[in-house]
Amino acid sequence: MTSPTATRRLGGLAADNRTVRRGAVSLSTIARKQRRNGWISQVLLTLFVIAFLIPLIWMIATSLKPGAEVFSSPPRLIGSEVRWQNYADVWSYVPFAQYMVNGAIVSILGTALVVVVSVLSAYAFSRLRFRGREGIFFVFLGTLMVPQEVVVIPMFLFMTQLGWVNSYQALIVPWAFTAFGTFLLRQAMLTVPMELEEAGKIDGASHLRILLGIIMPVVRPTIAVLVVFTFINYWNSFLWPLIIVNDPAHTTVPLGLNAFLGQGGKQWQLIMAASTISMVPTAGLAILLQKYLVRGIALSSGLGGK
Amino acid sequence: MSVAIRPGTSEASALDPAPPGPARRRRRRRGDGPAAAAFLAPSLGGFAVFTAFPIVASILVAFTVWPLAGTPTFTGLDNFRRLLTQDPAFLKTVLNTLIFVVAYVPLNLALSLAIAAWITPRVKGANVYRVLLFIPVVTPMVANAAVWQIMLIPNGLIDNVWQSLFGVSAPNFLGSTQTAMLSVVIMSLWQGFGYNLLIFSSALQAVPESLLDSAAIDGAGPIRRYFSIKLPLMSPSIFFGATMTLITSFQVFAQPFILTNGGPSSSTTTMVMYLYRQGFQYFNLGYASAVGVLLFIMILIITGLVFLAQKRWVHYD
Numbered sequence: 026m027t028s029p030t031a032t033r034r035l036g037g038l039a040a041d042n043r044t045v046r047r048g049a050v051s052l053s054t055i056a057r058k059q060r061r062n063g064w065i066s067q068v069l070l071t072l073f074v075i076a077f078l079i080p081l082i083w084m085i086a087t088s089l090k091p092g093a094e095v096f097s098s099p100p101r102l103i104g105s106e107v108r109w110q111n112y113a114d115v116w117s118y119v120p121f122a123q124y125m126v127n128g129a130i131v132s133i134l135g136t137a138l139v140v141v142v143s144v145l146s147a148y149a150f151s152r153l154r155f156r157g158r159e160g161i162f163f164v165f166l167g168t169l170m171v172p173q174e175v176v177v178i179p180m181f182l183f184m185t186q187l188g189w190v191n192s193y194q195a196l197i198v199p200w201a202f203t204a205f206g207t208f209l210l211r212q213a214m215l216t217v218p219m220e221l222e223e224a225g226k227i228d229g230a231s232h233l234r235i236l237l238g239i240i241m242p243v244v245r246p247t248i249a250v251l252v253v254f255t256f257i258n259y260w261n262s263f264l265w266p267l268i269i270v271n272d273p274a275h276t277t278v279p280l281g282l283n284a285f286l287g288q289g290g291k292q293w294q295l296i297m298a299a300s301t302i303s304m305v306p307t308a309g310l311a312i313l314l315q316k317y318l319v320r321g322i323a324l325s326s327g328l329g330g331k
Numbered sequence: 332m333s334v335a336i337r338p339g340t341s342e343a344s345a346l347d348p349a350p351p352g353p354a355r356r357r358r359r360r361r362g363d364g365p366a367a368a369a370f371l372a373p374s375l376g377g378f379a380v381f382t383a384f385p386i387v388a389s390i391l392v393a394f395t396v397w398p399l400a401g402t403p404t405f406t407g408l409d410n411f412r413r414l415l416t417q418d419p420a421f422l423k424t425v426l427n428t429l430i431f432v433v434a435y436v437p438l439n440l441a442l443s444l445a446i447a448a449w450i451t452p453r454v455k456g457a458n459v460y461r462v463l464l465f466i467p468v469v470t471p472m473v474a475n476a477a478v479w480q481i482m483l484i485p486n487g488l489i490d491n492v493w494q495s496l497f498g499v500s501a502p503n504f505l506g507s508t509q510t511a512m513l514s515v516v517i518m519s520l521w522q523g524f525g526y527n528l529l530i531f532s533s534a535l536q537a538v539p540e541s542l543l544d545s546a547a548i549d550g551a552g553p554i555r556r557y558f559s560i561k562l563p564l565m566s567p568s569i570f571f572g573a574t575m576t577l578i579t580s581f582q583v584f585a586q587p588f589i590l591t592n593g594g595p596s597s598s599t600t601t602m603v604m605y606l607y608r609q610g611f612q613y614f615n616l617g618y619a620s621a622v623g624v625l626l627f628i629m630i631l632i633i634t635g636l637v638f639l640a641q642k643r644w645v646h647y648d
Contacts, residue, residue, distance in 0.1 A: 063453065070449055074460050080521065081466065083488055084478040095481070100491040146374035155367040161375070168382055172582050172630065174603045175623040178616050179388035180381075182397075199385075202377035232366050261471045263585050264603070268611055279473040286477055286589065293481055300474035307469045315462045318529065 088112070088297035095293045111298045118295055120273050121302070124281035127193075129306075131277055132259040135197040139255045140248060143206030148236045150207065151214035152222070162211075165204040173200070174264065181268055195269045196277065197259075206251050213247035214240055249317050257307045278303045393624045397617035410621035421622065423597055424605040425629075427512065431601065432580045434516045439576055440569070442520060443527035447535055448557055450528075461532060465525035472522065476589035479518045480505070483590070505591050508598040515587045515599050522586070527572040534568035535561060566645045574637055581630050602626050 082102075087095055088111055090104035097104070115121050149155075150162050180199050189195035217240055225235045241248070266280040276284070282303060285296050311318060393410055397403040414421045446464070450457050467475050482488040483504040493501035504514045538561050546556050562569075584603040587593055593600035602622060610619030 066449065067454060070454065070460065073446075074463055077464060077521070080475070080478045080482060083482060084474070087478075087481065096486045096491070098486070098491045099495050100488050142374045142377065145370045149367045149370035153363040153367040153370065155364045158367075161371075165378065168378075168386065170578070170631070170634070171382075171386055171627060172578070174582050174584070174606060175627045176382075176385040176389050177606075178610050178620040178623060179385040179392055181610070182392070182616065183385065183388070198377075199381045202374060202381050204378075207374060232370070257469050261469075263471070263473060264607065268607070279471040282471065282473040282477065283589065286473070286480075296477055297481070300471075300477050303474050304466070304470040307471070308466050311465060311469045312462055315458060315465075318465070 084297050085301055087294055088301050090294050092292060092294050108294070111294050112302070115295050115298045115302065118292065119281060119285055119299070120276075121281060121299055123273055124276050124278045125302070127275055128260055128278040130193055131196045132256045132306075134193070135201060135259040136252055136255045138197065138201045139206050140251060142201060143210050143251065144236070144241070144248070146207045147210035147214055148232070148240060151211045152235075152240070153232070166208060169204050169208070177265060177268055180265075184269055189269075191270055191272050191275050193275065196262075196266060196275065200258075200262075200265070206255065209251055210244060210247055213244040217243045246317055249314060253310050253314050253318060256310065260307050389620050389623055392617055392620040395617040396615075397620070399614035399616065403617065406617070410618050411625070414618070414621055414625065420597065420600075421605060424600050424602045427598065427600055428581060428583065428602045430512060431516060431519075431583050432577065434512075435519055435580050435583075436573070436576050438516070438520055439524050439527060439580075440573055443524045443531055443572070444569070446524075447528050447531035448561070450532065452536060461525075461529060464528055467522040468525045472585040473589055475522045476518065476586055479514075479521075480590055483514055506595055508595050511591050511595060511599045515583075515590055518590060519580075519583065519586050523576075527576060530568050530572045531565060534565040538564050563646050567647055570637075570641050570645045574634060577633060577637065578630055581626060581633075 086102045089107050089109065090111075091106060091108055094101070094104040150158065184190055184195045184199070187195075189198075221243070222235050222239050225239055230238070260277075261279060262277070263279045263283070266277045267283070270276055270280060273281075282296070282299055285299060392403075394405060394407055395403045396406050396409075450460050454460070480487075484490070485500065485503055485506075489504070490501040493499075502510055504510045542560055542564075543556055546560055551559065582603055583601050584607070587599040587601055588604055588607075591599045593604050603626070606619045606622040606626070609615045609622060
């Protein structure tokens with residue numbers, strides 16, 4: 026048994042050997058150079074990130090200008106007045122509140138549906154034994170390759186048959202059954218040790234009890250990742266709402282923004298205010314849950330269609 | 332990627348000799364069938380109706396003339412023949428899509444690899460930088476494209492800055508066939524590269540410090556360490572990122588739709604935009620579906636080639 030001090034001394038010795046081999050000067054020079062480079066690099070990186078953020082800064086700046094000064098020359102970050110009124114005007118100029126509510130309904134219900142469906146099937150694919158399990162899962166996974174764009178035509182015809190054109194369910198249901206969530210959660214559930222559920226099994230707990238009481242708490246972070254991704258996908262979805270919705274009562278935020286953009290005599294300062302508002306829910310989620318996101322993205326097979 | 336333990340394989344083979352002991356347990360195992368059916372019913376039911384059926388249907392519809400109102404007629408390969416031999420507008424969209432893919436994918440990968448290497452964990456506030464660069468990925472594309480539009484149009488931000496710097500107007504970025512696609516690519520890079528940045532950052536963090544230290548001691552400089560140690564160890568992530576970027580870039584739609592509406596003179600009309608127009612502006616649903624099928628075939632072929640090529644450069648431990 027070695028004491029901590031002894032280990033440290035040993036480590037120190039090893040380092041000494043190395044310095045002897047390579048020369049003490051070079052190592053300390055490297056360290057000094059690295060520190061200086063680090064400082065310069067940090068400044069450059071900050072400049073890069075600021076340059077990167079210019080469009081977002083410009084969006085917010087424009088959203089606070091009087092309409093006449095949107096294209097002022099030379100360009101100015103802040104207009105003659107800071108017009109917070111623009112943010113109030115958006116809601117009366119177009120039914121933006123309706124768009125936000127629609128977006129929230131579609132995103133929240135869609136996410137709930139995806140989570141419930143994915144948790145159930147991920148449990149079956151990771152913890153239950155049945156014939157053809159691997160085969161079914163493989164087919165399931167394979168369809169992740171098919172882009173949404175390929176199926177929008179038959180999906181549109183199908184929705185027409187069901188009479189779902191201009192409805193919340195048409196915005197939610199068709200995209201709730203992708204393999205993505207099942208795949209993500211299955212990967213997480215496979216890492217839960219079997220021993221954890223043995224006790225439950227001996228007590229005769231049902232599969233549902235095991236899932237809700239034992240598995241779910243362990244994979245909660247992965248569920249959080251799925252929630253974020255799914256919500257963002259529903260919130261940002263553009264092509265499908267463009268196809269299936271043509272009344273304001275079901276218009277979601279990107280679609281509403283697009284209609285706003287297409288109006289004659291563009292009110293750019295209001296469009297920019299609306300764009301800024303449209304970013305709040307998803308950017309907020311990403312910032313709040315950034316740690317999960319990093320892990321989840323490394324795990325996941327992509328954010329899917331836009 | 333997480334280490335997936337596949338309970339199916341190892342345990343099943345351990346049970347295979349099947350002496351009297353495990354027989355009871357085996358019967359329990361078979362008893363999972365009904366439970367599995369119950370757990371899978373919502374997912375597989377929905378999948379069959381809303382995924383599998385539309386995929387098959389998209390192929391069937393592609394073989395028909397399917398007007399919005401009226402009866403569809405089966406026309407065999409006619410749609411495909413027309414698209415490939417008699418429709419220069421479609422071939423133009425294929426070319427535009429390929430130009431976009433060829434410009435966008437390598438630039439995206441190079442940029443996200445370079446910035447990921449730049450933002451090492453040693454950089455102060457690394458997470459803040461990453462999240463800021465990630466924001467455009469998760470915000471509505473329409474909002475992103477809208478602000479790029481007011482920056483790029485004549486009298487917009489860039490034109491104004493250009494005028495004060497050079498005294499002349501900037502090129503009409505969105506209105507000229509020379510620069511419209513370039514604008515779409517740059518806007519797409521801005522909005523999309525944060526995604527790969529996160530993937531590559533997490534891969535970089537997984538590279539063992541000890542390996543890098545010993546290389547440094549052996550005299551490898553930062554560039555050498557990057558190309559000889561980090562890149563090979565990151566190759567599975569790079570492969571994943573490259574494949575996903577490739578697949579999604581073939582589907583480019585919203586950026587050109589909003590920035591340029593496909594113009595000028597259809598220089599930025601992409602395949603998905605063509606599908607949308609044929610399907611939902613001209614209501615040629617069969618023809619549009621054929622565009623979708625061709626798009627899918629293209630993606631399959633290219634992805635297949637990428638998968639074949641991965642053996643040469645992707646290293647799994």
